[in-house]
C-alpha cells in the first residue's frame with residue numbers, strides 16, 4: 001500500500017477528534033441550566049448533538065434557554081425542580097428516564113453562593129441552605145442518575161466545584177466547604193463507579209462572569225478577580241468547553257479528577 005500523505009493523516013486525525021467529541025444520541029441532564037454557566041453548558045452539549053434536559057427552579061428561564069437551543073437546531077426539554085428537595089430529584093430523574101429511555105450524562109451545575117459573612121456571624125439556616133443545594137443536591141442527583149447508569153454500565157457525571165473548595169475563601173465558609181465536599185464526593189464516587197465504566201469528575205473554576213456575581217459584594221468580586229494571575233474573570237463558555245471535553249470520548253482515561261479552570265489561580 002502506498003504511504004499516506006501528511007495531508008491525509010491530518011484529515012484522518014481531524015475527523016477522529018470530531019467524532020470523539022460528537023455527542024449525538026447522548027441524553028444529558030444539566031442542573032441550574034436557566035442562566036450563567038449552566039446555560040452555556042446546555043447549549044454547548046446541544047451543539048455537540050446531545051439531547052439536553054434543562055433543570056432549574058425557574059421555568060421561564062429554562063424555556064428561554066430551550067428556545068436558544070432549538071433555534072440553533074438542537075434539542076432541549078425543560079424540567080423545573082429544586083435540587084435541594086429529595087422528592088423533586090427523584091421525580092425529575094424518573095421523568096427524564098421515562099421520557100428518554102436512559103441517562104448518559106449528568107452535569108451537577110446548580111449552586112448558590114450564600115451570604116457574604118464571617119463564621120462568627122453566619123446563621124445556621126444560611127449554612128444549611130448552601131450545603132443542601134451545593135453538596136446534598138449533588139449527592140441526590142448523582143445517586144439517582146447512577147442507579148440508572150449502573151445497569152447500562154456506562155455514563156458520565158461532571159459536578160461543579162470551585163477553587164474556593166481547594167483554598168477556603170474568607171467570608172465564604174459554607175460555600176467553600178460545600179465545594180470541598182463536591183471535590184471529595186467526586187473522588188469517592190469515581191472509585192465506586194470504576195467497575196461499572198461510569199466516569200465521575202468535577203471542575204473547579206475561579207471567578208466566572210455570570211449572574212452569580214450579582215449576589216456578591218463588589219469588593220469581594222474585585223478581590224477574587226485580583227487573585228487570578230490572568231488578571232480577568234473567566235467566561236461561562238470557557239467552563240462549558242472544559243465540560244464538553246470531560247464528557248466526550250476524548251477524555252476516557254480520566255475519572256475521580258478535578259479540572260481547574262482558574263486562569264492560573266490553582267496551584268495544586
Ligand code: NAD
Nearest residue numbers: 032034035036037056082083110111162207208210211212
Ligand atoms: P448562577 O447563579 O448564574 O446560576 C445558578 C443556576 O443554578 C441558576 O439557573 C439557578 O436557578 C440554579 N439553582 C440554584 N439553586 C437551585 C436549586 N435549589 N434547584 C435548582 N436549581 C437551582 O451561577 P453560575 O455562576 O452560573 O454558577 C453555576 C455553578 O458554578 C454553581 O455551582 C457555582 O457555585 C459554580 N461556580 C461559579 C463560579 C462563578 O464565579 N460564577 C465560580 C466557581 C464555581
